[in-house]
Amino acid sequence: MSVSAEPQAAPPVQEHAGEHRDYAGAKLGMWLFIFSELILFGGLFVAYGMYRSMHAHEFHKASGELNLTLGVINTLVLLTSSLTMVLSIVAIRLQRKLQSMFFLAGTMLLGTVFLVNKFFEWMAKFHHGIYPGSEHMMARPPGERLFFGLYFGMTGLHGLHVTIGVVLMSVMLVFLARDRIRHDDFIKLENTGLYWHLVDVIWIFLLPLFYLAA
Amino acid sequence: MSHITQQKAEAPHIVGYATFVKVWIALVLLTGLLVGLSVTHRPNLALLGLLVITPTKASLVLFYFMHLKYESAALKYMVTAAIAALIIFIGLTFSDFLFR
Amino acid sequence: MSTAVHAPAGEASFYARKGIASWLLTTDHKRISILYLAAMMTFFLVGMTLGVFMRLEQLTMGPTIMKPTTYNALFTLHGVIMIFLFVIPGLAASFGNFFLPIMIGAKDVAFPRLNLLSWYLFMTGATIALSSLFTGSGPPDTGWSFYVPYSVKTGTNVTLAVLGAFTIGFSSILTGLNFITTIHRLRTTGMNWMRMPLFPWALYATSWVQVLATPILGITLLLVVLERVFHLGIFDPSIGGDPILYQHLFWTYSHPAVYIMILPAMGAISEIIPTFAHRTIFGYRAIVLSSMGIAALGSLVWAHHMFTSGMSEFSIIIFSLLTFLVAIPSAIKVFNWVATLYKGSVELRPPMLFALAFVFLFSIGGLTGLFQGALAVNVHIHDTYFIVGHFHYVMFGGTGFAFFAALHYWYPKMFGRMYSERVATVAFVPTFIGFNLLYFTFLVMGLQGMPRRYYDHLPRFHAGHLHATIGSWILVAGLLLMIGNLVRGLFRKATIPANPWGGVTLEWTVPSPPPTENFAVLPVISEPPYTFNPVAKEPA
Numbered sequence: 001m002s003v004s005a006e007p008q009a010a011p012p013v014q015e016h017a018g019e020h021r022d023y024a025g026a027k028l029g030m031w032l033f034i035f036s037e038l039i040l041f042g043g044l045f046v047a048y049g050m051y052r053s054m055h056a057h058e059f060h061k062a063s064g065e066l067n068l069t070l071g072v073i074n075t076l077v078l079l080t081s082s083l084t085m086v087l088s089i090v091a092i093r094l095q096r097k098l099q100s101m102f103f104l105a106g107t108m109l110l111g112t113v114f115l116v117n118k119f120f121e122w123m124a125k126f127h128h129g130i131y132p133g134s135e136h137m138m139a140r141p142p143g144e145r146l147f148f149g150l151y152f153g154m155t156g157l158h159g160l161h162v163t164i165g166v167v168l169m170s171v172m173l174v175f176l177a178r179d180r181i182r183h184d185d186f187i188k189l190e191n192t193g194l195y196w197h198l199v200d201v202i203w204i205f206l207l208p209l210f211y212l213a214a
Numbered sequence: 215m216s217h218i219t220q221q222k223a224e225a226p227h228i229v230g231y232a233t234f235v236k237v238w239i240a241l242v243l244l245t246g247l248l249v250g251l252s253v254t255h256r257p258n259l260a261l262l263g264l265l266v267i268t269p270t271k272a273s274l275v276l277f278y279f280m281h282l283k284y285e286s287a288a289l290k291y292m293v294t295a296a297i298a299a300l301i302i303f304i305g306l307t308f309s310d311f312l313f314r
Numbered sequence: 315m316s317t318a319v320h321a322p323a324g325e326a327s328f329y330a331r332k333g334i335a336s337w338l339l340t341t342d343h344k345r346i347s348i349l350y351l352a353a354m355m356t357f358f359l360v361g362m363t364l365g366v367f368m369r370l371e372q373l374t375m376g377p378t379i380m381k382p383t384t385y386n387a388l389f390t391l392h393g394v395i396m397i398f399l400f401v402i403p404g405l406a407a408s409f410g411n412f413f414l415p416i417m418i419g420a421k422d423v424a425f426p427r428l429n430l431l432s433w434y435l436f437m438t439g440a441t442i443a444l445s446s447l448f449t450g451s452g453p454p455d456t457g458w459s460f461y462v463p464y465s466v467k468t469g470t471n472v473t474l475a476v477l478g479a480f481t482i483g484f485s486s487i488l489t490g491l492n493f494i495t496t497i498h499r500l501r502t503t504g505m506n507w508m509r510m511p512l513f514p515w516a517l518y519a520t521s522w523v524q525v526l527a528t529p530i531l532g533i534t535l536l537l538v539v540l541e542r543v544f545h546l547g548i549f550d551p552s553i554g555g556d557p558i559l560y561q562h563l564f565w566t567y568s569h570p571a572v573y574i575m576i577l578p579a580m581g582a583i584s585e586i587i588p589t590f591a592h593r594t595i596f597g598y599r600a601i602v603l604s605s606m607g608i609a610a611l612g613s614l615v616w617a618h619h620m621f622t623s624g625m626s627e628f629s630i631i632i633f634s635l636l637t638f639l640v641a642i643p644s645a646i647k648v649f650n651w652v653a654t655l656y657k658g659s660v661e662l663r664p665p666m667l668f669a670l671a672f673v674f675l676f677s678i679g680g681l682t683g684l685f686q687g688a689l690a691v692n693v694h695i696h697d698t699y700f701i702v703g704h705f706h707y708v709m710f711g712g713t714g715f716a717f718f719a720a721l722h723y724w725y726p727k728m729f730g731r732m733y734s735e736r737v738a739t740v741a742f743v744p745t746f747i748g749f750n751l752l753y754f755t756f757l758v759m760g761l762q763g764m765p766r767r768y769y770d771h772l773p774r775f776h777a778g779h780l781h782a783t784i785g786s787w788i789l790v791a792g793l794l795l796m797i798g799n800l801v802r803g804l805f806r807k808a809t810i811p812a813n814p815w816g817g818v819t820l821e822w823t824v825p826s827p828p829p830t831e832n833f834a835v836l837p838v839i840s841e842p843p844y845t846f847n848p849v850a851k852e853p854a
Contacts, residue, residue: 036528037529076245094228145547201275208252212248309629309632
């Protein structure tokens with residue numbers, strides 16, 4: 001293990017000053033963060049599972065009001081963005097910098113498209129008076145209120161993660177342009193990718209739970 | 215971790231574009247199947263979709279896009295442990311709701 | 315234990331750089347540890363003061379020095395401060411940060427900048443939580459557990475307190491993932507898993523719980539905020555939610571959190587006892603496995619806080635069974651510590667006194683925990699002073715005393731100064747006596763039926779409350795003497811040898827205080843830990 005603790009060429013002070021070159025270590029750290037994210041959403045999945053088992057019929061009915069087409073389109077958008085993300089990493093490793101930047105920009109674009117879709121989807125719900133605490137919602141049976149409460153809570157938290165992902169990628173794009181991410185030092189991009197795929201995995205579960213529960 | 219895993223990690227395996235495009239096609243097809251099953255209005259099929267296809271899709275992303283297939287055994291154990299922790303947590307909580 | 319090369323004499327200690335900025339922007343794990351320590355000791359004193367005021371209110375019957383609502387705010391803040399700002403960061407953030415890298419032969423943690431960020435998140439969380447006192451419509455009065463529906467309905471400033479706890483949780487996750495990565499990646503040559511000292515092992519187990527359990531608290535508290543702000547309805551029964559779900563989610567984190575608090579404490583005790591018994595630890599492997607066992611099993615017992623909540627009978631039986639199982643790894647540790655003392659040359663110096671007190675008090679805490687795992691007894695003692703007594707034995711008698719033990723043990727290494735051992739020994743006596751007078755009385759009153767979280771008591775509990783309050787004065791006198799002695803020690807000029815206690819782990823091979831890079835040359839490990847030299851060892 002001493003290999004990573006003892007930078008061969010660099011003077012020891014530099015290790016403190018910052019740049020940490022332990023590739024596997026950095027990735028391990030990211031994975032651990034991903035575990036914690038997984039558990040974070042896990043708490044919401046428990047809430048969903050519990051209330052669905054208690055109010056199966058009402059969940060069914062409320063799910064029918066969601067826009068399935070938009071849900072499926074967003075799924076495809078996110079899946080494709082995962083592909084472009086991973087291609088961006090392959091490209092930089094093959095030293096194709098421009099291609100890598102192109103794919104990364106594509107991922108950002110798709111992420112933004114996802115958010116725009118989500119925005120319109122939520123707006124449409126608001127117009128129908130469907131939002132937590134509204135009079136319309138309070139007039140509905142408890143199961144439907146819970147469904148929409150969870151819907152806004154879970155897709156909202158997911159949307160927040162998408163937003164963070166897009167911001168993160170814009171930073172990575174700058175790093176790529178300035179050669180701070182290179183074919184031999186791409187862990188930042190790879191960790192961003194891991195995060196983005198996690199966001200995708202969570203959406204993979206959200207699709208059937210909300211849009212296909214009808 | 216031993217030096218062997220370290221070396222493996224320092225020079226990770228490069229997977230080509232084609233593999234990822236194939237995985238993406240599989241994911242899109244599975245999504246289509248999932249949606250198809252749920253609009254048949256047969257609850258059993260829809261449930262099957264939820265319990266089988268969704269985890270399959272997630273595993274594809276995990277193993278290929280997230281590169282887990284090419285990672286060290288230690289990391290694979292950790293991922294397994296984290297997912298097991300989540301499942302046990304869900305299971306124990308359900309021991310309450312389902313028998314209340 | 316190792317063939318470590320001493321750092322060349324005259325190498326600058328990590329205190330060498332001066333100025334506020336050199337502290338606030340440091341990425342040195344040792345400095346970050348000192349930052350945590352300073353903050354935590356401050357919070358401890360604040361929390362302690364709140365506790366003293368509660369005891370004063372209970373000295374006599376009826377409202378005397380405060381109104382009932384003030385009392386509610388006091389026990390909430392006492393809990394929030396002591397739990398989130400003192401025992402949860404606890405030994406991991408303070409001593410763990412300092413000694414984990416040194417004990418495994420590394421120059422720093424894996425992510426030094428993230429480490430600093432964790433401290434800032436911790437301080438931000440603490441500031442937010444404490445600002446809930448002075449802003450909005452009064453300090454939160456829900457108890458530290460923020461149970462719904464009251465926490466959603468109450469007009470007091472729960473939102474801020476909850477956001478503070480959320481931020482601290484985030485800090486705790488980042489520290490956990492930092493430590494796991496450090497242990498996996500930065501162990502020095504020859505330091506394989508079974509040569510790693512027990513404090514790093516305990517931190518490893520703790521860190522996993524931090525990473526895998528804390529997010530549940532995060533999402534729970536976030537939902538409480540969403541509930542208060544947007545009326546999401548997940549927990550609010552008037553909208554359709556189920557308050558018991560809140561309790562599940564809350565305890566899914568908050569019970570494992572007990573192990574986040576106690577495991578590093580156990581690790582520190584496993585360091586101190588061999589050093590002062592001058593004998594290798596008994597059952598190294600068993601202690602390692604029991605640490606991991608406690609981390610795993612301890613995460614599966616949360617619903618024993620909820621036996622009277624109305625959850626299903628089936629679930630109650632499962633959780634009762636699992637609760638009894640946790641006693642096994644905990645008992646293994648106690649037996650191992652006691653077996654280490656057997657035929658050792660025990661030196662009763664201050665760190666050892668606190669460590670032995672830990673073993674004694676933790677045993678009482680653990681055993682009273684078993685009472686509550688038993689279903690019939692649980693119904694009787696639920697929400698009484700028995701519970702309060704039990705968790706103070708575990709958290710204060712356990713983690714608190716281990717914290718003091720570790721503080722006295724590692725103090726010369728961390729500061730390069732020495733406190734007065736005589737005063738420390740004198741301070742130990744009232745601390746120990748006062749503690750037992752205070753909290754053992756709680757156990758007795760609880761069995762007699764004194765409910766917790768009441769600002770007043772019936773005449774038949776008066777004698778008990780009187781004893782407890784007098785105990786609190788003795789305890790506080792001891793603590794103040796102890797802390798005063800430690801603070802005074804900082805100003806005593808002294809040259810401390812690298813190894814004042816005769817310890818054999820790596821931290822004793824570096825100068826006191828250690829240089830910035832810890833090791834001039836990274837040590838190479840060729841033996842298991844706790845190998846004392848034959849002269850010091852008792853003949854078998």
